[in-house]
Structure formats: C-alpha cells, structure tokens
Amino acid sequence: MTDQLGALTTIFTEFYYWVTVVLMFLIHVGFCMYEVGASRYKHHQHTLMKNTMLIPLVTVTWFFFGWWIYWAFPTGPGIAPSIMNESTALITDESTFSARWYVAASEYMAINLGDHISGVFWAAFLLFSWTAASIVSGAIIERITTFAFGILAIAIGSVFWTIDAAWGWHFDGWMLKILGYHDAYASGVIHAIAGGFALGVLCVLGPRIGKFSSSGEPRNIGPRNPWLVTVGLFLIYTGFWGFYAACNIPIFDLGPEYGMEGVTYWTATNIYVTPTTLSGITFNFLMSLSGGLLAGYWIAKGDPFWTYSSGLAGVICASAGNDLYHPIQAMIIGMIGVVIAYKLHYWVERKFKIDDAVGAVAVHGYAGFVGLVICGFVLNGYPSSGYSVGAMWDGTTYASINPLGQFLGAIIMFGVLGMLPGYVIAKVLHGMGKLRIPREVEIAGLDYEMMESAKSDEKAVSSATR
Amino acid sequence: MATVTNWIDHLSAEEVVGAVYPGAGGSEMTLVIIGIVLWLGWHVLTARSESEELSRLARKRHGANDHKSNITDW
Numbered sequence: 438m439t440d441q442l443g444a445l446t447t448i449f450t451e452f453y454y455w456v457t458v459v460l461m462f463l464i465h466v467g468f469c470m471y472e473v474g475a476s477r478y479k480h481h482q483h484t485l486m487k488n489t490m491l492i493p494l495v496t497v498t499w500f501f502f503g504w505w506i507y508w509a510f511p512t513g514p515g516i517a518p519s520i521m522n523e524s525t526a527l528i529t530d531e532s533t534f535s536a537r538w539y540v541a542a543s544e545y546m547a548i549n550l551g552d553h554i555s556g557v558f559w560a561a562f563l564l565f566s567w568t569a570a571s572i573v574s575g576a577i578i579e580r581i582t583t584f585a586f587g588i589l590a591i592a593i594g595s596v597f598w599t600i601d602a603a604w605g606w607h608f609d610g611w612m613l614k615i616l617g618y619h620d621a622y623a624s625g626v627i628h629a630i631a632g633g634f635a636l637g638v639l640c641v642l643g644p645r646i647g648k649f650s651s652s653g654e655p656r657n658i659g660p661r662n663p664w665l666v667t668v669g670l671f672l673i674y675t676g677f678w679g680f681y682a683a684c685n686i687p688i689f690d691l692g693p694e695y696g697m698e699g700v701t702y703w704t705a706t707n708i709y710v711t712p713t714t715l716s717g718i719t720f721n722f723l724m725s726l727s728g729g730l731l732a733g734y735w736i737a738k739g740d741p742f743w744t745y746s747s748g749l750a751g752v753i754c755a756s757a758g759n760d761l762y763h764p765i766q767a768m769i770i771g772m773i774g775v776v777i778a779y780k781l782h783y784w785v786e787r788k789f790k791i792d793d794a795v796g797a798v799a800v801h802g803y804a805g806f807v808g809l810v811i812c813g814f815v816l817n818g819y820p821s822s823g824y825s826v827g828a829m830w831d832g833t834t835y836a837s838i839n840p841l842g843q844f845l846g847a848i849i850m851f852g853v854l855g856m857l858p859g860y861v862i863a864k865v866l867h868g869m870g871k872l873r874i875p876r877e878v879e880i881a882g883l884d885y886e887m888m889e890s891a892k893s894d895e896k897a898v899s900s901a902t903r
Numbered sequence: 904m905a906t907v908t909n910w911i912d913h914l915s916a917e918e919v920v921g922a923v924y925p926g927a928g929g930s931e932m933t934l935v936i937i938g939i940v941l942w943l944g945w946h947v948l949t950a951r952s953e954s955e956e957l958s959r960l961a962r963k964r965h966g967a968n969d970h971k972s973n974i975t976d977w
Contacts, residue, residue: 478970478974479970494942497938497942498942500938501935501938501939501942541931541935541938542931542932542934542935543931544921544922544927544928544931547922547924547927547931548922548923548924549921549922549923550919550920550921550922550923551919551921552921582953582957583949583953584946584949584950584953584954587946587949871950874957875957875958875960875961876961877960877961877962877963877964877965878957878960878961880965880966880967881960881963881964881965881966881967881969881970882965882970884970885960885965885969885970885973886956886959886960888970888973888974888975889973891973891975892972892973892974892975895975895976895977898977899977
C-alpha cells in the first residue's frame with residue numbers, strides 16, 4: 438500500500454470484517470447457552486462440549502479445504518461459465534478470485550504483507566460455517582455421539598454449505614445466472630440448508646426416549662433452564678448484527694466494476710456486489726425481528742421459548758431480500774415466516790414423529806425456505822447481479838430475480854444440499870453403529886460418570902480436616 | 904528459519920515479499936500434511952475413548968433418576 442487513500446480503504450475493510458467476526462462469535466456463545474438450557478441436567482456437559490468442539494473441527498477443515506471449495510465451485514462445475522475466464526470448469530486458474538490462492542498451502546493463507554483481506558474474509562465465512570453446524574447441533578441433543586456429530590458438523594460446515602455459497606452467494610455463482618437466485622443475508626445458504634440437513638439427520642437418528650407416547654402422541658420436553666435459553670437467544674440476536682454486516686462489502690466503487698466509463702459510485706454492496714446500505718438493512722433487520730416477535734408471541738400464546746425463537750425466524754425469513762425490502766415488507770414477511778414455521782413444526786412432529794429438540798428445523802429450515810420463495814415474488818424483476826442482465830436458463834448472463842428461480846433455489850438449499858446429504862451421512866454412521874448413544878446411556882445420562890466423579894470429590898473434600 | 908532478518912532491507916526492496924512467516928516459500932505443504940495428520944488423529948483417539956466410555960456406562964444400566972444422587976451441593 439503506497440497511497441494513503443488506498444491504504445485507508447483497505448485497512449477499513451480489514452477492520453470492518455474483523456469486527457463482524459468478533460460479533461458473530463456471540464452467535465456461538467448463544468447457541469451453546471441455548472443448547473445447555475434446553476437439555477436436561479444429566480446431559481448438560483456433553484451437550485456443551487459437543488457444540489464447543491465443532492469450533493476447532495470446522496475451523497481446521499475450513500482451512501484445509503472449505504474455503505477452497507467456495508472459490509472453486511461457482512460454475513457448478515459444468516453448469517454455467519465463469520465471468521472471469523468463461524470456462525465451466527472448477528475455477529483454479531490464475532485469475533484474481535481463483536481458488537488457486539486459497540489452497541491450504543498457499544502463501545495467502547497466512548500473514549502476508551501484500552494481502553490484508555483474505556484472513557478476515559476467511560474468518561467471516563468460517564463463522565457462518567460454525568452457525569450452520571450449530572443449527573444442526575441443537576436439533577439432535579441428548580442422543581447423538583460426539584464422534585458422529587463431529588463428522589456431520591464438518592460435512593455441513595466445511596463442505597455442503599460452502600458448495601451452496603459458491604453456487605448461490607458467490608458473485609460468479611451459477612444459480613444467479615441460470616435461476617436469478619437472490620439471498621442477500623442467507624435465508625437459504627445458511628438457514629434453509631442447515632435446517633434441511635438437521636431434518637435429514639433426525640429422520641435417521643430418531644426421537645429421544647420418552648418423546649412420544651406408545652400411541653404416538655408427542656410429549657413436551659421443556660427446557661431445563663429457560664433463562665439460559667433466553668439469554669442464549671438474545672446473544673444470537675446480538676451476533677446476528679455481525680452476520681448481517683459480514684454479508685456486505687463495506688466500501689466499493691461500482692463505476693469501474695460494472696464497466697461504466699467515467700462513473701465513480703462508492704457504496705456499500707451486498708455479497709453479490711449490488712448496492713445497498715448498512716443503514717437500510719438496519720431498518721429491515723429490526724423490523725423483521727419485530728414482525729417475528731409479534732407473530733411468535735401471538736401464535737405461541739406468549740410462550741417465551743417460541744417467542745424468542747420467532748424473533749430469529751422473522752429475521753431469517755426476511756433475510757433473502759432484506760437488502761432491498763421496505764421495512765414494513767420485512768416485518769410482514771417475518772410474520773408470515775413465523776406462522777408457517779410454527780405450524781409446520783408441530784405438523785411434522787406429529788405426522789412423522791420427528792423430535793427436533795430446539796425447533797431448529799422450523800426456525801432455520803422452514804422459515805428460510807419460505808423466505809426464499811417470498812423473495813421471488815416481492816423482488817420479481819430486480820437484477821440478481823450488476824454485471825449483465827439476461828434471461829432465465831441463459832447461463833452466460835445473469836437472470837433477474839423471479840418466483841420460479843427462488844423456489845427451485847429453495848429446493849436446492851433445503852433438499853438437495855441440506856436434507857439429502859444429512860440423511861445419507863447419518864445412514865452411513867448409523868450403519869457403522871456410531872450415530873446414536875446406547876439406550877442405557879441415554880436413560881442414565883451422558884454426564885453420569887462426570888457427576889459421579891464430582892460427587893466423590895465433594896465427599897472427599899467435605900470429610901477432610903486438613 | 905527466519906524469513907526476514909532486516910526490516911529496512913525487506914521493505915525497501917523493489918518488490919516487497921509478502922509472506923514473512925518462518926519457512927515461507929518452502930514449508931507450507933509439510934505444515935498442511937502435519938495439520939491433517941493431527942486432525943485425523945484426533946478423531947481416531949477421541950472416537951476410541953468415547954466408545955469405551957459409552958460401553959462402560961451402558962453396562963452399568965443406571966436408572967433414569969440415579970444421577971440425582973450425584974448432584975453436588977458445593
């Protein structure tokens with residue numbers, strides 16, 4: 438960096454993403470508190486450690502291959518040509534945004550005086566990865582082995598969500614070009630996929646002992662510590678501010694980027710490099726949160742667990758188009774998402790005997806899916822990219838946002854990259870006898886030996902005289 | 904091992920080399936292989952100990968409320 442203005446822009450962008458990472462850390466703190474609060478006393482410590490250990494597992498695999506996948510896979514491969522090299526192959530050439538620079542052994546995956554952005558951008562995406570894995574973690578508490586969860590966390594956190602991000606979030610992604618897919622704050626690329634993945638795992642894993650009566654009636658296993666759940670969800674709300682900011686590019690000159698001769702237009706953009714403002718999305722974040730809370734309080738009759746979760750579901754549902762919606766549109770969309778997610782949760786639970794311990798499939802999966810579909814109608818006709826507007830299925834230009842493209846995108850996120858891999862991997866783990874803890878351990882409690890040991894320590898200390 | 908031994912020389916070069924970590928330009932692949940071995944090894948070790956723990960606990964066949972006698976007061 439040799440000129441001061443360029444240096445300021447770069448250092449500002451570097452610091453901006455760094456701050457989003459710190460804020461997003463709170464999402465994970467919140468998820469841990471939430472899960473421990475929702476689990477029963479005899480499973481607390483294992484529940485906490487299961488979610489905590491996804492941090493290193495997803496982080497190291499994100500370093501080894503997850504980040505590379507994001508930059509390599511936007512073309513499919515084989516589905517739509519890259520705008521950088523016009524090839525449909527994996528993007529591993531010498532171009533600026535090639536995956537070549539992000540293999541684990543690259544000199545840019547380390548301290549490099551010539552690169553101030555890769556590390557913080559890598560970390561921002563990594564925190565999205567943690568979130569995806571953590572969403573799955575909550576649904577399957579109290580009966581999955583830590584080993585199986587570790588494999589599933591790596592699969593969703595470092596493989597499948599990063600493929601969907603390459604396809605539907607990358608500025609060069611084939612889903613933008615062919616379907617006109619738009620998902621600015623990740624209704625689909627994080628939430629629908631993680632919710633779908635969790636549902637696929639739950640189909641194989643089965644319910645907790647006692648969840649359903651012999652006649653199949655579901656029983657409520659309420660949170661052991663509702664206050665911890667509450668604080669956890671508040672922390673997730675807080676971390677979501679960082680999530681939203683991290684989905685933007687803070688400062689960008691769109692004139693030369695779009696090839697407009699003599700035009701200079703500095704702005705914040707969304708992940709697709711189309712203009713929005715941090716100020717505008719702040720309106721929409723809070724209004725969709727409010728819509729979710731209002732609808733949740735009403736439909737759950739004031740139940741705190743569902744009301745807090747509904748605030749989150751409201752944001753998640755509006756997230757696909759929160760870069761462009763009017764705040765009242767965001768609020769209404771948030772409300773619609775919550776009502777559908779809540780109703781679907783209990784219908785699926787009763788009909789298919791699915792035990793989603795924290796409502797993660799509903800809050801993230803169903804609300805995310807619905808949010809994508811609604812976005813297709815409300816933003817119908819907007820360009821999905823600033824680079825070149827074309828027709829649907831064209832593939833060489835970018836289709837406009839449209840209802841069919843968004844619906845197909847929702848199916849890809851929730852079903853193809855979410856539920857299907859979750860189901861298949863869980864089946865394999867089940868076949869190996871590694872998926873579920875033994876029945877006797879589930880009854881006794883995962884923490885039995887730890888508690889027994891702590892009691893023994895207590896007795897020894899309390900009887901000591903010196 | 905040091906990649907940089909004099910910052911003035913390093914930063915005043917015609918083309919400043921960005922990678923300044925120890926072993927830059929030759930050790931990256933070795934480090935990645937070591938990292939992958941550590942990661943996979945962790946899975947093997949922890950999976951083994953978890954299986955042993957679960958089998959041991961399953962054999963004892965504790966009841967659903969037995970853990971309550973182990974709740975500490977301190």
